[in-house]
Amino acid sequence: MPLQTSTMNNYFSHLIGQENVKKKLNFYLKAYNATSTCPFLNLVGAKGLGKTLFAKEFAKNLKNKDGAKRPFLELNCSTIKNNEQFFEQIFIPIIMNNEITILFDEAHALPKDLTMAFLTIFNTEKTNTKDFTFEDQTFTFDFTKQTFIFATTESDKLFPPLKDRLTTVDFEQYSSDNLGEIVKLNCDGINFSDEGLKLLSSTVRGNARNAVMRSKEITLYCESENQNTFELQDFNNLVDLLGILPEGITCTEKQILQILADRGSCKLQTLSAVTGLSPTALRRDHEVYLLRRNFIQIDGERKITKNGLNLVKNII
């Protein structure tokens, strides 16, 4: 019998959006409760989609053998330099023989030698333990005691054989309604008008982290105005006070749109010369959102779309 959505989502029902992620994680939690093991998860998605939040929430629901909550260790992989440092500073004092959940955040930045070690460690077929020998010492990984989760924004940079050993959980962009709910949830005691909330959610670029940050600004605004409502006029005031641009675009993105509106189309090199930004910075940091929102298109040259032109008119 297929599991009902309401039953499936009960561990994460207080979190907004990411329904597919919730379903998958609920499944693995239920499997963990039955078997005490969990696959090595790899949370993949853009910045600010809630990978760390979901990992933490998942870890909170993993129970030790005595029923107590398992501690959660969050590691930033870009600060790990080599195997020796990992085993000395992390594995021996915190992980070895303990029941714990470990999140390797920014997993694409794992050092090469630790990636190679993980190929051996996470190559488990039927057993729940793995002995890894490093510099004449043997370290035992017990996967009934230790749960390993990886998270990355750049899954293409993860070594493919390691990726093969992990179970991928993909995060998706938040809808406008989801973002509105996130804003409301983080603005305790503030009542929003539908119009104000809709416009607010259009300025957070589909990103949950931006929505949380915007909520903090709204809370500050309402406190300074001594009010507990946020309506269209308040939105206009906030836009004016913080210089928020339509659709949440940045000043550089606005500049790119204006250049393209004036010139019709231009090459990346020209755009680089006019803005003073490197072609790489333009491609990686400033064009992605404009492309995603269909404000520009690339067809040999950069061109502004009809949507982009409307946005420029709106700004002016």
Added chain:
Amino acid sequence: MKKISLNKDGTPRRRRHSKSAAAPTVSLSIEEIAKLASDQVLKIPVSEDWVKGRLYANYLVNKTTSHDFSEAQSVEDKIEYALTDFDDE
């Protein structure tokens, strides 16, 4: 190829070398040198090239040592982490 100049008698003219010819050398073991040297001998002349060669060899040995040292240093770099125990939740 350099042009060869001839003397009046047709024989090839000797080239003048800017450097003087190197003194012939012999290879001796440390023990043999010790036997030959009397108690009064405080210094033994060696070629500048030999000294440079030894200095470079020592540099390479030290370079290996400093490589180990840098690894030891990197172990001391702290890995950033946060530990949550969920006790109050």
